[in-house]
Amino acid sequence: MDTEYHRAQASPERFCGLFLxxxxxxxxxxxKAFGPETADxxxxxxxxxxxxxxxxxxxxxxxxxxxxxAKKYAFRLRDDRIIETVCIRRRTGTTICLSTxxxxxxxxxxxxxxxxxxxxxxxxxxxxxxxxxxxxGVNRIVxxxxxxxxxxxxxxxxxxxxLRDRKGLNFxxxxxxxxxxxxxxxxxxxxxxxxxxxxxxxxHATDQATRDYLVPGMAGYxxxxxxxxxxxxxxxxxxxxxxxxxxxxxxxxxxEDLDRLIRWFSGKxxxxxxxxxxxxxxxxxxxxxRKSLEGFRSRLESNEVRATIRKSMGNSIEAAxxxxxxx
Numbered sequence: 001m002d003t004e005y006h007r008a009q010a011s012p013e014r015f016c017g018l019f020l021x022x023x024x025x026x027x028x029x030x031x032k033a034f035g036p037e038t039a040d041x042x043x044x045x046x047x048x049x050x051x052x053x054x055x056x057x058x059x060x061x062x063x064x065x066x067x068x069x070a071k072k073y074a075f076r077l078r079d080d081r082i083i084e085t086v087c088i089r090r091r092t093g094t095t096i097c098l099s100t101x102x103x104x105x106x107x108x109x110x111x112x113x114x115x116x117x118x119x120x121x122x123x124x125x126x127x128x129x130x131x132x133x134x135x136x137g138v139n140r141i142v143x144x145x146x147x148x149x150x151x152x153x154x155x156x157x158x159x160x161x162x163l164r165d166r167k168g169l170n171f172x173x174x175x176x177x178x179x180x181x182x183x184x185x186x187x188x189x190x191x192x193x194x195x196x197x198x199x200x201x202x203x204h205a206t207d208q209a210t211r212d213y214l215v216p217g218m219a220g221y222x223x224x225x226x227x228x229x230x231x232x233x234x235x236x237x238x239x240x241x242x243x244x245x246x247x248x249x250x251x252x253x254x255x256e257d258l259d260r261l262i263r264w265f266s267g268k269x270x271x272x273x274x275x276x277x278x279x280x281x282x283x284x285x286x287x288x289x290r291k292s293l294e295g296f297r298s299r300l301e302s303n304e305v306r307a308t309i310r311k312s313m314g315n316s317i318e319a320a321x322x323x324x325x326x327x
Contacts, residue, residue, distance in 0.1 A: 021058060022046060023132070024125035026158065027165045040167055047132070047168035058125045059083075061133060070314030072324075073134055077102070077126060081119065083146055085130045086319045093139035098130050099324070100156055101147025106181055106217030108204075110246060110277060110285055112325040113146040114217070122147070124158040131163065141171065144179040144200070146324050148217070150186035160195060173197055179244065181218050182226040191233045200242040200273075201230040205252050206260035214252070227264055234269055241268075244310075246275045246322075247288040247296055258296065262303040272300055272307040278320040 023046060030039035059075040062082060066072075073085045086097040101121050104114035130145075131138060141163065143149040149156045156178070163171045177198035180187065190199075205211035205223070212219040218226070234241040243265065247253050261272060274297055277287040288296075293309050300307040314320045 021123065021125050023058070023128050023162070024123055024158075026161050027167045043165065043167040057129060057133070058123065059129045059133065065317040065319070067314060067316045067319075070317060070319045071134075071136065072314065072317050072319040073130070075130065075133075077122075083122070083126075083130075084319075084324045085134055085145055086314060086324065087134055087136040087138065088313050089136075094136045095140040095142060096131055096134055096136065096138045097142050097145045097324075098127055099145030099147055100127060100143055100149045100152045104147045104217075105151060106148050106215060108181075108202075108215050108217075108322075110204075110214065110248070110279055111322040112279070113322075115325070118147075118151075121152040121155055124155045124162060127155065127159040128162050131169075140175045140177070142177045142179060142200070144177070144321070148181060148183070149178050150180045150183050150190065153186045153189065157190075157193065157195075160197065164195075177242075181215055182221065182230060183218070184221055184225055184229055187226075187229045187233065191229070191236055196237045196239065198239055198242070199230060199233050200244055201226070202244040203227070204244070204246045204248075206257045206264075210252055214248075231268065231270075239269075241270050243270060243272045244275060245272055246277060247293055248277060248285050249288050249292065251285070253288065253292065253296060258299050261300060262305055265300075266304045268305075270306065272305055274307060274309045275321060276310075276312055278312055278315060278322045 027039055027043050030042050059077055061073055062076040063074040064071060069089055071087045074082050075085060076082055081102045083099040083102060085099055088095045088097070099122065102119040103116050105118035107114035107117065131141065143156060160176060163169050163176070164173060173196050177200055179200035179202055181202045204214050208223050211223050230241050233239070265272060274293050276293065277285050279285060281287070297307040297309055312320045
């Protein structure tokens with residue numbers, strides 16, 4: 001160990017070679033094993049050097065597609081699985097949508113990501129490296145790509161700690177969001193973490209039967225408990241909760257749906273983010289007309305519920321919400 005320690009101090013690059021997967025380790029883990037000076041040097045080498053110098057990749061860009069607003073990366077993993085990552089360019093900067101799993105067990109009926117079910121979880125390094133190798137000047141991270149983040153709880157939390165570490169990327173907490181369908185156990189655990197990241201609850205329904213149909217992987221979780229747990233997270237951490245609500249004509253846009261949203265969120269520190277369906281029209285689903293979305297938003301706002309209509313970006317390269325897949 002002494003020999004390895006001094007070798008590491010002399011050459012952080014050679015130190016990294018001692019580990020098969022260095023970006024899977026936190027600064028604290030490096031420090032406990034090799035001391036603070038070497039840990040600091042290693043983190044600078046890992047996260048503040050040219051991407052071309054990183055020879056320990058767990059993911060490799062396989063294909064890149066671009067349109068005016070978005071860039072989609074297809075990354076090949078070491079087991080030859082492919083995941084997709086999207087960068088969205090806005091006037092306020094660039095948002096990256098990170099994947100957390102290969103496939104997804106939730107199987108939302110309006111989303112392509114879960115059509116093959118869950119294949120495996122991503123390691124923290126595979127999550128972190130999506131950001132490292134998407135060179136876009138990112139100022140906001142959303143765990144909103146392929147997979148349900150809270151079904152891969154330990155690796156997602158580890159990746160956040162790595163991303164936030166002041167010795168490395170030092171990514172600001174306010175710029176990180178987890179988007180989740182709200183599995184209650186992991187959501188309760190997230191409430192107890194000292195991270196204070198932003199929370200997005202993918203709700204998409206207001207009654208149990210409709211949610212069980214749209215989000216079959218959440219069947220058995222009481223919708224009222226899911227909403228309550230998300231609101232509790234916001235109160236505990238002083239965060240505005242974002243509610244993602246995909247408006248599907250004839251499915252979840254009824255008067256009673258509006259009434260329930262108003263009952264839950266009127267006067268609360270919540271923003272309801274109304275979304276349009278990005279898939280192919282079918283007998284089950286079609287995109288809501290803009291006028292309908294505006295009417296839905298107007299009714300919410302007139303009852304003291306803050307609401308926005310999310311602009312869909314990346315449709316031409318299949319990079320919009322619900323379009324990401326595994327290949």
